[in-house]
Amino acid sequence: MGASSSTDNPAAAEAREQESLAAASLPLPLLRAVFSSHSSDLPSTLSFPPATFHSPPDHFHDLLAALGPTIASLFFSPTASTSSSEDWLGFLKGFNACCARARASLPLAHLLRVYAAACAAAGAPCGVRFQPDDDDGKVVGELAPAEIAALLSMCWAMAWSGSATTPRGADEGAEKEPVLLPDVSSLVLSALVSAGAVADDAAVWGWDVSAAAADGKGVSAQEFTSWVISTVPGLGSCLSRYVQDRFRSCQADPVKGISVSAGNTTSDASDVYLLTRGRAWAISLSVRNALSEKFLSASVIGMDTEDLLYRSSAHGRGLSRFWSCVEGYKGPALILLSAFSNAGGENVDADQRWGIGVLTEQGFENKDTFYGSSGFLCATYPIFRILLPSGTEKNIMYCHLHTQLKTYEAKPKPLGLAFGGSIGNERIFIDEDFSKVTVRHHAVDKTYQHGSLIPNQGYLPVVASILDVEVWGLGGQTTKHQQDVYKKREDIFSGQRRKIDLAAFGNWEDSPEKMMMDMVSDPNRNQREER
Template identity: 70%
Template sequence: MGASSSTANPSPEAHEQREQETLASAALALPLLRAAFTRTAADAGALPDALAPPRASFRLPGSPPPPHFHDLLARLGPAIASLFSADGAAAGDAGWVPFLRGFNRCCARVSASRSLALLLRVYAAACDATGAPCGVQFQPDEGGDEDGKVVGELAPEEIAAFLWMCWVMTWSGSAPKASGDGGDKSEEPVVVLLPDVTHLVLSALVSAGAVADDDGIWGWKIPSGGKGVKVQEFTSWMLSTASGLGNCLSRYVQDRFRSLVADPAEQESSVSTVNTTFDTSDVYLLTRGRAWAIALSLRNKLSEKFLSASVIGMDTEDLLYRSAIHGKGLSRFWSGVEGYNGPMLILLSAFSKGGVENVDSNRRWVIGVLTEEGFESKDTFYGSSGFLCAAHPIFHMLPPSGKEKNFVYSHLHPQIRVYEAHPKPVGLAFGGTVGNERIFLDEDFSKVVVRHHAVDKTYQHGSLIPNQGYLPVEASVLDVEVWGLGGGATRRQQDMYKKRENIFSEQRRKVDLKTFGNWEDSPEKMMMDMMADPNRVRREDR
């Protein structure tokens, strides 16, 4: 009886341990967590070191790193480790249950706003330890929230530093054992180029009303400073535009613990990959910064594809078409995308006003379209889902509205020409209706027309380019890119489709003379004779 009573009524400590283990196992396997706990429990400084990012030299293309940035990253590990004892545990308490509490505090599934507040707390703690400027403050919450209320104001430089810190946390998952990290300190750290986040900073400033004039967007740079953004407004922007930042801290802690208990041989094999792939420049329209912004805004499986692209860049084998390489025009475009039955990203660079002076002043913009399926030659709209994207100079995604399904329109000239009283436009279009499209790219890929969102019920409202207004904007196209996102299997299926089409084309080109009848009886000879002597009288043979 006593044994059954003890089993039915466990002690409060055992009950708490069971709850914490159940909660933690949803994020990471318990054997891995026990191994990480064993390696960090012996030394007080082991946990901050384990949660520190890999040692690297971060810089921007052609410019030094942001001030205090390397010092901020050096304090990132201790700032996160402080969360493991934020529940009031004693300083020397290194038990299994307090470790689980700290892990669940960082990695348990909670609301997005709470995750973002915790991420801002880590950023504020790291800035405070290094003396870097930070406008984030925490006030006690009357509702009993242990994290407190987030208040303050963030300058544009602070927003950029926060975003770069989050990107480094993402990067560390692909570089678990970079050169010099935990090894020979005499080795030079790997050089890593930070992505451009100007479009994200501008998006936050415009969303909060700090930049109200569209003309102020052109040529705007982060060091130029300007009006700051309240933390509450910045959090609202993250929830609406970059919701993927809410998973940043959880993914980072899990990646660091996986790296801590990983096989050293596997870690050493990744060093060469880190040194050869991360020191890259952006040469395509799909830059690493734009790929990261798209990854943060998506909530489907494609987010992982763009997240990887933001770290190491897109695989060039996924580039289906680029007008600068393959040539402009709908036929060239079609030869690259035909037969690809998977999601694709189309990026288009253009400038609104004619004249070389607008190109020289860098007043060009980039918009994108994310499709869920391949292209078909139709004279009507089709598709099941899609996104519109303003990528430069400001970023925001426009998901489907759910009211209409005019996602994609791709119409080529028919192979057999017939008379049409009302011919359908030839080109690519997205949203709107035929003749009144949200985005329309002409057959030659020389002109694009962008209309106001009032004409479109397929995609959500929002401007795609600065100074768009209510009238249609006609722009000159500079470059067009198409990236395939379906993976290797989809690309192999496209290759098989192209091979079949090439075989059929070769068969149609071959002429078998044996299949032709006598030339004297052929209608071709009769037509030739009539053209030679049209006045000659011919009697029909009966």
């Protein structure tokens, strides 16, 4: 008495549970449309769109060709031609297995299973293998450096396919220019250093993926999983995003037109900046907020040059030039810096180029104290690392320059740009001229997590020469428009302050200034005041 229908029909209750779980990823009407029209040919539905990549890894195109059939065979059981309730439930279970939210290690395990099976189908070497009878999707084995590079390139291509897809039947046979894959060597090196396969020393400069294959040093599946969770947690969602993008594309309305192709050619101009597509993709996999989509788009089509607030090679060096470009921008920003260590350094190899970056979630302010609410540090080259806030202190950033109203200070605060640490012992400090940068060991900093920003950094401060500095605004058009309004208002105020009202002054001949000037020019001349 009073029993619910779910008790009488467990299959219906299970179907509702699976539908509720699937609706969190894609709308149920879209899933039903995909099931009714494409369930009999899911390998084709999930297949990678036609594309040619420039200088891909070995077996890369065969790997992408095997992607759709591999996903269909691992997660979606064959369905009958009639759309029965059992087939619909099996379809939902397969979709939820690869797309529903789960703990961090499970999506990555599914991705490695797909990669291992696709490599087997494409005849590509793969050192990892999965245990089909294990419910947790445990993956065992070892990944060689070239295999890590192929896996990362495959994941980027899966993200690219979601941005560059056209509706089915809409000029799919048109010939397109080759797509340039981003450079993932800093990510591969980061995984090897994290696992201890490569020492964090002078050997990282000049390191090459192809040359590392002869060393025979790889990363175990468990070590690779640990590195992904700590450094690039967004990598595990690549499979879920790819399946959802494929389902959306097969139900796109061709009447509404073709989406703009995001393909980039071999003459990609975006990599002339410090924010290359490879670094933008690495940051998109690291951040856990809405900025991830911004960096993912930048990795596919390049960053919009209108978002470039400051570049030292174009706008000039110095804190005043920097401030004239970023003043009034009240939004998140990415600061990238390229430098090389000076000759004669004891703790860093001389004449080696490296790059670091800082992501802040608020605008720049001219203060003599630290400020900020959140941000993170990262090493961009030659090793990619991410250092999140520790939560202990809030010395996120420091920006101090002289203003027009100068006052006497017994202990003047340093002029420059800094991040982390404390005044006098900053984690990163850029001097007023933007010619030198000082990077200190993490022992002086309680704001950001521990970790070195430069290979073989050591405990002593590292003073290096700056090559270039870039600042990218990430607040969108609204924030940029607010900055333009602010600058226009400041220009009006500056013009009013420079304007001199001559009528407010008296006659020059009767002024005390005129008398003083005459005395200086001829002090022996008698001056008589008429009363």
